[in-house]
Structure formats: structure tokens, C-alpha cells
Amino acid sequence: MSEKKKFTMEYEIKSSPRILYSFLSESNGLTQWFADDVTVRDQVYTFTWDDEQQKAKLLLLKENKLVKFRWVDDEPQYYFEMEILQDELTNDVALGITDFATEDTIDERKLIWDNQIEYLISVLGA
Template identity: 85%
Template sequence: MSEKKKFNIEYEIKSSPRILYGFLSEANGLTQWFADNVTVRDQVYTFTWDDEQQKAKLIAVRENKLVRFKWVDDDPQYFFEMEILQDELTNDVALSITDFAIEDTIVERKQIWDNQVEYLISVLGA
């Protein structure tokens, strides 16, 4: 199996960290932009896309700042993280995504994130 590489992308989001955080951490928020359906039980999120389910455990959380998930069927060192960054001078808010993918699928994975985050921005009306 190929080694996955870490990658990071950042998006400017015109939203308050508090509002944005709800869309990153709550099942109903994630359902609006990330997956077709999301359920949570005991810190395990079940994401459904086109009748296909994937489970991820919430492994780190900082309120209004960050959520980190680990896919339950993936190696322990891999995760995906959504971090809210706020510029102290301008108060501009950015969403930083950290994820892992096999090298020749990184471009594709970034496009998926681009599409999802574009959808999130439209849902936020930002």
C-alpha cells in the first residue's frame, strides 16, 4: 500500500468562527455541506455519501477553533482536520484543511475539498 502524504489547503471564509464551528463539528451542520447524511454516537461520526458509509472518530476538538477526525478503517497516523484561523489584525477568518492522500490522488482530493468548501461558503451565505 502506498504511503499517504499530508497536504494542507486554506480557504477564506466570511463567517464568525462560532457559526463556522457548528458546520464543522455538529452532525446537522456537516450534513448541510460535507456529506449527504451524518450521525454521531459516542464521538464516532457516520458520514454517508450516495448510500456509502464511512465512520470517523472525533479525536481532537477545540471549541470554535478545530476538529480532527480519524477514519476508523484507516491507519492510526492519518486523520483529517478542519481548523478555523482568525487574523488578529483584520479579523479575517480562514478554514484550514489538513488531510492525507496517496500522492497521485492529492490533486483530486484537493478538488473534492474545493467543491465541498465552496458549497459550505454558499450555505453560510458568506
């Protein structure tokens, strides 16, 4: 199995941190942009895409700030994180994504995030 590399991306999002947070942390919010269906039980989120399920354990939750998950079938050091960043001067809101991918899948992963976040922005009407 080849080594995964950490990568980060940032997207400007015209939304309040509170509203954005609900789309990152709540199953009904995530269902609107991230997966076809999302259920949560005991800190484990089950994401469904086209009848395929993937489970992720919730590692960290900071209200209106951060959501961090680890895919249950992945190595313990890998995770994906969605962080709400707010500029103190301008109050501009951005979404920071941290994820891991192998060298040969990193461009694909970034493209997937681009598409997902573009969809999130349209759902938010931002």
C-alpha cells in the same frame, strides 16, 4: 499500500468562528455541506454519501477553533482536520484543512475539498 502524504489548504470564509464551528462539529451542520447524512454516537461520526457509509472517530475538538477526525478504516497516523484561523488584526476568518492522500490521489482529494468548501461557503451565504 502506498504512503500517504500530508497536505494543507486554506480557504477564506466570511463567517464568525462560532457559526463556522457549528458547521464543522455538529451533525446537522455537517449534513448541510460535507455529507448527505451525518450521525454521531460515542465520538464516532458516520458520514453517508449516496448510500455509502464511512465512519470517522473524533480525535480532537476545540470550541470555535478545531475539529480533527480519523477514518476508522485508515492507518492511525492519518487524520483530517478542519481548523478555524482568525487574523488578530483584521479578524478575517479562514478555514485550514489538513488531510492525507497518496501521490496519485492528492489532486483529486484537493479538488474534492475545493468543491466541498465552495459548497460550505454558499450554505453560509458568505
